[in-house]
Amino acid sequence: MIEIPGNVFPRRLDILLPMAKKAQGMFIEDENGRQYMDASGGAVVVNAGHGRKSIAKAIYDQILSHDYIHPTMFTTRPVEMLATRLAQKAPDDINRFYFFSGGSEANEAAIKLARQIHVENGNETKYRLIGRWKSYHGLTLGSLGAMGRTSFKTYFTPLLKENLHIPAPYCYRCAFGLTYPSCKLQCAMALDEMIENAGPETISAFIAETVPGATIAACFPPKEYLKAIAQICDHHNVLLILDEVMCGLGRTGEFFACNHFDVVPDIVTLGKGLAGGVMALSAFGVKETHFNVIKENSGVFMHGGTFSHHSVAAAAGLALIDILDQEKLVQRVKIKGERLGELLKKHLLPLAQVGDVRGKGFMWGIEIVKDKKTRMPFKRSLKIVEGIWESLFEKGYITYKSSGLAGVNGDALVIAPPFIIEDEQIQRLVMAIKSTMVEFFN
Numbered sequence: 001m002i003e004i005p006g007n008v009f010p011r012r013l014d015i016l017l018p019m020a021k022k023a024q025g026m027f028i029e030d031e032n033g034r035q036y037m038d039a040s041g042g043a044v045v046v047n048a049g050h051g052r053k054s055i056a057k058a059i060y061d062q063i064l065s066h067d068y069i070h071p072t073m074f075t076t077r078p079v080e081m082l083a084t085r086l087a088q089k090a091p092d093d094i095n096r097f098y099f100f101s102g103g104s105e106a107n108e109a110a111i112k113l114a115r116q117i118h119v120e121n122g123n124e125t126k127y128r129l130i131g132r133w134k135s136y137h138g139l140t141l142g143s144l145g146a147m148g149r150t151s152f153k154t155y156f157t158p159l160l161k162e163n164l165h166i167p168a169p170y171c172y173r174c175a176f177g178l179t180y181p182s183c184k185l186q187c188a189m190a191l192d193e194m195i196e197n198a199g200p201e202t203i204s205a206f207i208a209e210t211v212p213g214a215t216i217a218a219c220f221p222p223k224e225y226l227k228a229i230a231q232i233c234d235h236h237n238v239l240l241i242l243d244e245v246m247c248g249l250g251r252t253g254e255f256f257a258c259n260h261f262d263v264v265p266d267i268v269t270l271g272k273g274l275a276g277g278v279m280a281l282s283a284f285g286v287k288e289t290h291f292n293v294i295k296e297n298s299g300v301f302m303h304g305g306t307f308s309h310h311s312v313a314a315a316a317g318l319a320l321i322d323i324l325d326q327e328k329l330v331q332r333v334k335i336k337g338e339r340l341g342e343l344l345k346k347h348l349l350p351l352a353q354v355g356d357v358r359g360k361g362f363m364w365g366i367e368i369v370k371d372k373k374t375r376m377p378f379k380r381s382l383k384i385v386e387g388i389w390e391s392l393f394e395k396g397y398i399t400y401k402s403s404g405l406a407g408v409n410g411d412a413l414v415i416a417p418p419f420i421i422e423d424e425q426i427q428r429l430v431m432a433i434k435s436t437m438v439e440f441f442n
């Protein structure tokens with residue numbers, strides 16, 4: 001084995017990570033020959049499983065055909081075709097797609113696009129952004145400012161723009177202490193009040209994950225929530241940005257998660273699994289009407305990047321969409337996701353420390369609590385979810401962590417497997433989570 005000099009500034013500074021050697025289908029193997037079931041597709045990215053030959057071939061062929069082409073000098077067939085495929089799957093009127101490398105970048109650009117649309121419509125006073133508490137939109141300063149997960153911002157607060165935030169639709173820990181449906185969706189009504197108080201003439205956009213992912217662990221909102229939000233935005237001429245970086249592309253059983261709610265956002269962002277995790281690829285989609293405002297006024301979206309509209313990444317994205325379509329993987333998520341949810345509920349909800357199991361499709365959250373009756377969380381300093389996650393990893397199961405669900409405290413595991421997971425693997429995974437949690441708390 002080759003000695004590692006150690007010049008990488010790694011993501012984790014607290015441990016030495018195993019060296020990955022091979023990844024195929026549902027599994028990753030390290031250099032010591034240990035196998036891990038990738039039950040979260042990394043960071044909810046590897047939607048079609050590892051080692052897809054058709055994506056590899058598409059990338060190879062594209063490089064040989066033409067590789068890097070600057071997006072202001074040429075357009076390319078893979079980029080044009082990927083935009084068309086996405087437009088065909090998108091809700092009405094979301095017709096124009098702009099490509100980037102990561103989800104943060106797509107959200108950053110969406111925030112800027114909303115502002116530019118207002119300015120070009122003659123609404124120069126509209127610039128403020130409203131987000132939700134306990135949300136995640138990315139690591140760049142704009143998307144970090146938009147998000148409501150305070151612990152991620154602490155070091156950087158002086159660098160960030162002060163944005164406004166409303167409570168998340170988090171029924172297990174309702175910010176208003178209410179219960180759905182008698183709550184009459186106070187969490188949505190809070191947007192109207194926030195806009196009224198701040199002055200509608202100052203608000204540019206509201207940004208939210210269609211289905212919150214990592215921060216409140218796959219908490220699927222009440223059915224009418226997004227419609228109410230969309231109506232409030234519409235009423236105040238506030239643009240609705242839906243972040244589908246994690247929940248889009250079939251993850252919850254619909255290609256666009258907003259289709260669950262019959263809501264069409266002004267701008268939608270995608271990322272993570274857009275190229276199956278093989279290439280860094282993200283996008284925003286925007287309504288044709290807004291695109292036309294830019295086209296007919298300044299004629300340029302004041303945003304650009306060296307690696308936007310990358311033809312090789314787009315070729316990988318197209319190959320990924322072919323796989324989803326040919327293998328009917330989104331329909332599979334819908335069906336198998338119910339099975340995954342049933343098993344998680346059946347085997348985990350009886351445990352004293354499991355407060356809630358929720359989700360949809362292949363995005364499920366297991367919220368861990370100290371006291372089930374009062375829903376009291378464990379203290380963050382105990383690092384409960386980290387402990388459970390490490391034990392599962394040692395046994396060869398990769399899941400995803402969520403923390404800070406109740407103020408700074410709170411723990412949850414997120415289960416978001418590749419769409420190809422087999423019934424037997426689902427069963428094995430659920431039983432491994434159960435036995436690991438039982439051992440951990442005994």
Ligand SMILES: Cc1ncc(COP(=O)(O)O)c(C=O)c1O
Pocket residue numbers: 043101102103104105107136137138139209213214243244245246247271272
């Ligand atoms: C909902 C959501 N938005 C945006 C991002 C940022 O994406 P990226 O890490 O690709 O920049 C993430 C990443 O986890 C996410 O979950």
